Amino acid sequence: MSLILGNLDEWKLDQLTAVSPQLRLILRSRIIRNDLRPATKISEPELAKHYNVSRQPVREAFITLVNEGLLEIRPQRGTFVKRIDYEAVLEGRFVREAVEADIVKTLAGTPNDALVADLRGQLEHQKQLSKDVPERFILLDEKFHHTLADGAGLGKVWAILDSIKVQMDRVRFITFEEFPIDKLIEQHTQIVDCIEQQNSEGAEKAMRKHLRRILQSLPKVQELYPDYFENSRELGP
Amino acid sequence: MSLILGNLDEWKLDQLTAVSPQLRLILRSRIIRNDLRPATKISEPELAKHYNVSRQPVREAFITLVNEGLLEIRPQRGTFVKRIDYEAVLEGRFVREAVEADIVKTLAGTPNDALVADLRGQLEHQKQLSKDVPERFILLDEKFHHTLADGAGLGKVWAILDSIKVQMDRVRFITFEEFPIDKLIEQHTQIVDCIEQQNSEGAEKAMRKHLRRILQSLPKVQELYPDYFENSRELGP
DNA sequence: ACTTGCCTACTTCCATACAAGTCAATAGAC
DNA sequence: GTCTATTGACTTGTATGGAAGTAGGCAAGT
Structure with a gap:
């Protein structure tokens, strides 16, 4: 989708x-x-x-x-x-972290050269992307994670995650100017490296760290656009 | 629900x-x-x-x-x-294992006496249950896992899991006679024990093992009721 | 025996009409 | 001016009829 x-x-x-x-x-x-x-x-x-x-x-x-x-x-x-439900974003993120951590753990456990080559190619694309259209990066990021799931033979899992991601994606599109694209690509690279080296533990850690990034931006977004959030009344002093 | x-x-x-x-x-x-x-x-x-x-x-x-x-x-x-999609059951199970493993890991990391007491009470209920109505056990099992999610402050995560579990649940209701209830309760107990002892690793392992049980029964169910499954043609020789 | 064409019953999908609840503005009483 | 009641223009929920497509039976023709 x-x-x-x-x-x-x-x-x-x-x-x-x-x-x-x-x-x-x-x-x-x-x-x-x-x-x-x-x-x-x-x-x-x-x-x-x-x-x-x-x-x-x-x-x-x-x-x-x-x-x-x-x-x-x-x-x-x-x-x-619907306003964005702060808790729903957090809990959706939790699910995503748990699942994608297990996905890369699986991938690092079973070598797959074709997949790694594919991912490396995608990393190049990500780097070459002009940074004034950050919207495009979201698409490439999407594709990257989707490829990981498919690579583990878990196509339907991605469909599930896609429906969960929705709330996170809304947040991302509100503030996609602020994305430190370089850093994200770096994290992607680290994940691929660990998969290639069959370093399950490292891959898992890298993925978890990667998916925790939104935890930093989320409070800022809520502060900037309190009206976009469900429980914005419970914020102020 | x-x-x-x-x-x-x-x-x-x-x-x-x-x-x-x-x-x-x-x-x-x-x-x-x-x-x-x-x-x-x-x-x-x-x-x-x-x-x-x-x-x-x-x-x-x-x-x-x-x-x-x-x-x-x-x-x-x-x-x-809809017929039951074999792959959907497997991949739903994968998601559930990943998420619930992280849930009990979280729980074991932060002590919560009230929760442990609640869970122990539920275990007693489960043991006292007469075994000729296995349908009731499914409900108690449901409640047990739900309590775990809520205990970690992840109520919405359970709602997500609930929608994913659907396909697994259909399988369970088809063959709930064959459930080794004693064994399941034993696994539940082990999970609670590890949480109480703040043994994250053990809790995670126990939960993963617990949720892998269906992997054993699933092929049997498919063999018994091939017409209930989506891809039943691709089975036999 | 086998194909072809039509016809009928059945399905989902869409359009339209009506019912019932909500909300805001307004008129009227004080 | 202030409060209250009522009206009317909205909203979503439900009912119902028709359009278009599918499947199967049956009869006519080869």
Whole structure:
């Protein structure tokens, strides 16, 4: 599932396939990219008119997005883009750390030259990336972690992580200017090194450290954009 | 989210609250408990008539169950209870092991007498349980693991695991007669012991071993009920 | 015997209409 | 000015009818 679709507002629906899954992807992407801001009210009939469909498929897309924690339907009141749940980010991160640590541990345990070569290639791509479009780096980062999971024969695990990552990704897209890309690439490199050297323990440690980075930026983001967060009232003195 | 609701077929809808979430829970429980068997065709209008509602809320419940991997909608053909995806069980189990291992590691790192006392009490309950209703043990087991997550302050993590566990649970309900309850309780005890002694490493090991048990029963289940599984054709010679 | 074409029953998907709750503005009483 | 009641324009939830696609049976033709 791609994070970025492009031309979101002018996205055209494919008349041949079902409408509501398409709407779901469009809205999902817009929310993650912070194109639709937290607490924004969105209207069933308005979207229906915009895309020239009826309310029903819009509504069905809404329902799936509620299950993904991206929307909140308050009956008879309205539908809103869910604020980011601070705890959900933290706990999603915890899950991700646990799982990806085990993934790289597995990878370091079973040598796989083709995979390492692939990863090295990706590292080169990451380095060559111009830094004025940090959005692109998020995509490459995504691909890197996805490759790790696939390499361990755990494609469906990545699908699970992808749904968990959503809340973390929202945070990343809010403040992707501040990402120390060089440092992240360095950490990626360290992970690949450990895998190649079949150093399970080192790979695990490196991955855990890598995934703990967001713990530093998260409080800053919350301070900068308190309105984007669920429990922002409980902050101040 | 409770696994067991009871009186499933005669479940009455609450007129005061929205219908489709209620239908979702009912159907979810029926599928997990193997009351609705894999590959069973279920009909929108039929269910609607049964519960005396219109087709729309039924349809919306179906959509959420598709997202949970419990139903499969084939457009213009019908809606079917999804067969159990062997790989999905394995990979869900992998996730669960990674996460719960980290949970008990955390718990063993920070002493919490009240939690240990709670867990010990639960162990007593588990032992006193009559063994002719193994279904009840699944509930106690559920509660045990849930308590561990909550004890680590990771309530939302349990919600995530709960959605992942679904496929494992279906397998368990198919063959819950064969569960070596004594052995499972013994493993639970070992986990609690390690937590109490603040033995992180031991707790982690015990949990991983505990959660690997299903790896033994899974192939047997697939052999016994090949029709329940997605890729049952690719089995025999 | 075998293929081809049609027809009917059934499915999901979408459109539309109605029901019921919420909220804000406003008119009226004091 | 202040408070209260009511109305009306919103919202989501449900019901229902029709459109389009699928599958299977049956009859006619080869």
